[in-house]
Amino acid sequence: MDKTRIYLDVSCLNRPFDDQSQVRIRLEAEAIVLILERLDVGVWRQVSSEIAVIEIDAIADEERRVNVRRFLPEPEDIHPLSKTTFERALQLEKLGFKAADAVHVAAAEECRAEVLLSCDDRLCKLAKRHQEKLRVTVANPLTWLQEQKHA
Numbered sequence: 001m002d003k004t005r006i007y008l009d010v011s012c013l014n015r016p017f018d019d020q021s022q023v024r025i026r027l028e029a030e031a032i033v034l035i036l037e038r039l040d041v042g043v044w045r046q047v048s049s050e051i052a053v054i055e056i057d058a059i060a061d062e063e064r065r066v067n068v069r070r071f072l073p074e075p076e077d078i079h080p081l082s083k084t085t086f087e088r089a090l091q092l093e094k095l096g097f098k099a100a101d102a103v104h105v106a107a108a109e110e111c112r113a114e115v116l117l118s119c120d121d122r123l124c125k126l127a128k129r130h131q132e133k134l135r136v137t138v139a140n141p142l143t144w145l146q147e148q149k150h151a
Helices: 010-017 023-040 049-058 064-067 085-092 099-110 119-129 140-146
Strands: 005-008 047-048 115-117 137-139
Touching: 005 099, 010 023, 010 049, 010 064, 010 137, 023 140, 047 049, 047 099, 049 064, 049 099, 085 099, 099 115, 099 119, 115 140, 119 137, 137 140
Parallel strands: 005 047, 005 115, 115 137
Antiparallel strands: none
16 A cells, blocks of 8 residues: 655745744644654655755755755655646646745645645645645645544
8 A cells, every 4th residue: 555645845844943932833843743753654655846955955044954954855755847847837826826836736746645735824725725626635734634543
């Protein structure tokens, strides 16, 4: 049986390093740490894409950049961006997705991820509104983790 393929966008990968004084941020960070632990032991499989690498490489704070980069999966699970990715992203932009978000969604679809996790409320709401047009579920990590039977 194939493992659930999970795509964590950069907002998720950054969350454990965000200011934890807000309850929501702390809870999302804890959910992401739990998800990463389950990925490490092989309960689920993490997939990602070159857009995540590009966004992480743009983080100005070197220490944070190095720490966030550690949360990426192995190189063989980082999907290269292709013409097909960008064509699909353009279709998604027409639905209202921001350019970078559209590339993440398109890449997650190409990686055959079951879920793209994001802490971006706007992305999650827009994806929910257009779910029937997407080939991946987009969800907040805390909400998604609470819905998992074996989490």
